[in-house]
Amino acid sequence: MTTATLQHSIDSATVLGQIRKRTAFAIGLPFIVLAYFAYTWFAFDVPTLLERAQPNRAVILATDAVAYKVHVTKDMRRGGLSVAIEGERTATFPEGTAPDWVDIDGDNAVIDLSDGYLIEIVGKTMNFTVPDYGIIKVTATKTGVETVLPSGPVPDWVKDDPRKFDARPTLDRRVQVTKTKIEVHNYFGGWENFWFAFNSPLHGKSFGELVSLAMSSNRIEADRSNLSFIVHEFLSNTDWQHGEVFTALFETIMMAVLGTFTAALVGLPLAFLAARNFTPSFLVRFGIRRVFDFLRGIDMLIWSLIFIRAFGLGPLTGALAIAFTDTGTLGKLFSEALENIDNRQVEGIRATGANQLQRYRFGVIPQILPVFVSQVLYYLESNTRSATVIGALGAGGIGLMLVETMRTSRDWENTTYIIFLTIIVVIAMDQASSWLRRKLIEG
Incomplete structure (x- = not known):
């Protein structure tokens, strides 16, 4: 057998072996997936869950909403x-x-x-x-x-x-x-009494009547304008509590903003200590990285429970929970971005006689700014949703009001109202963060 023939036989055997492996993988993977689903079906006791399900009650709650x-x-x-x-x-x-x-x-x-x-x-x-x-x-x-x-x-x-x-x-x-x-x-x-309470003098009035009333000089209350009275009656609606809902939404947004930007401001300087090309000491880098692992290794909900026990209920505990978790995550992301910068820009700044702070300011920050802005804004919009969940545990905000409306079966329309407002806020935060990214990074 010639060398060429031997090599051809080896190549053919290799190709056949690869084909057999791919065929076995293609046949075996569906069986593995089916076996996994069969295991979870019995491990999670799905048949019992289906027996206990109450679809009629779900339909009733959906109707109430x-x-x-x-x-x-x-x-x-x-x-x-x-x-x-x-x-x-x-x-x-x-x-x-x-x-x-x-x-x-x-x-x-x-x-x-x-x-x-x-x-x-x-x-x-x-x-x-x-x-x-x-x-x-x-x-x-x-x-x-x-x-x-x-x-x-x-x-x-x-x-x-x-x-x-x-x-x-x-x-x-x-x-x-x-x-x-x-x-x-x-x-x-529909949602009855949504705009004004049943016992309000404005209940049942059409939009045109409200506009005429707002422009009228004949005041309903002598100490305030009709427009102010209309806004007051809307916000003080006892059935829908618009004023309290808007205040809770504002607390939730502030919770997310305060927690996210605190994490960014703390995580950035710590990231320099965790980056290999900025901190030569192995012990310092190792210690800071383990701090990051510790902060992000504990879930945000666990941090919120810890701070609620330590400081009591309130939006500050939610902001602290967000700040602690995101400090670990953002610090790790920033340190990796710092390790991947182009040192030629830093050396160019150094050649001009700039000191170390100036080298960081003009040679490092511009390179990591896109990552910094993008990640901070992404976590800001994500934390708006997380702040709702944290608030449900007692940190306040819209999450706490959402849980309160779900405790009884007769407030599901209020629950739906709060869910809609939360979705609108999340969409608004997403659009705002996208606009800021374009302005700060592309601009």
Whole structure:
């Protein structure tokens, strides 16, 4: 066998070996992925999680987030009927008034829920007419409720219990009866009382009426202009708390800004001590780098819990948590940027007779400025989101208000409102940081 033939055989064997490896990898990788998913399916007990899932409740919460409900309540103990938006005392219709779909006659009422759904309340008895099902009769007693259902199977939207009757034939209609009250919920799309509280003199006015009122010289309150009064009524809305929400958003932004720029100002000088080409001492470099590892090795949430225990609740604890974590991260990034600078620029500045501070100012800073600005602005917009999570732990800001609205099932429209505002702030921070990067780096 000639040398050329031997070499050709070796090359062919090499190519075949590579093909076999690639084929084995292409066939084996899907099996590995499937095996991993099969392991996680049982390790995380996904079947049990699916059994416990409550999709109906998720749909109800989603409905509450984009709609409001009007409560019609018959109080068995005190007597009388009341109509209130979201059941709030501050949003209760005055006695003798009610929406056009509620007809009150003393202690009795007829409630038209539209599409054939009709409720009659007579004394302690409620008759609920449901299309394609029949009339449900429920009577409140001293010990609970007595229910008479139409013949046939009981639908799944009826929860008949001797202590409480609950029926929700559709997402926008619900009836509850106990021994103490009869309560009807009628849902409507939108966020009611968003601009002004129910008891505000501005409630129900159109945009045109508000503009005319703002331009009018006839003041509603003698000590302030009508425009100031309109703004005050909007910010002091007791249902939506616009003033408190905007203040909390401002605290969240300040938390992110203070924490990020503190980390940048502390991390930059420490980065010079951690860079190999600026600090010849191995012990100093090693010590500073381990400080960076320690600061960024502990998650921001853990730092916030530590500072909350140490200094109490407040935005300062959130800013400190952001500053500690980002000092480690930004310090490491800055030190790596310093190690990759072009020393010829520094030597050129040195040749002019510049001192060490001037060499740093004119030979080093211009080279790392793009990295510095880009990373700081990126972490600023990222920390705006992180400040929301930190605030939920007790550091204040919009995160704390978000958690407070989620504690009860009746404030999901407020939760949605806060989430929308948070997303808008994050988008605004992203756009602002992109504009600043272009101006500071390209300009």
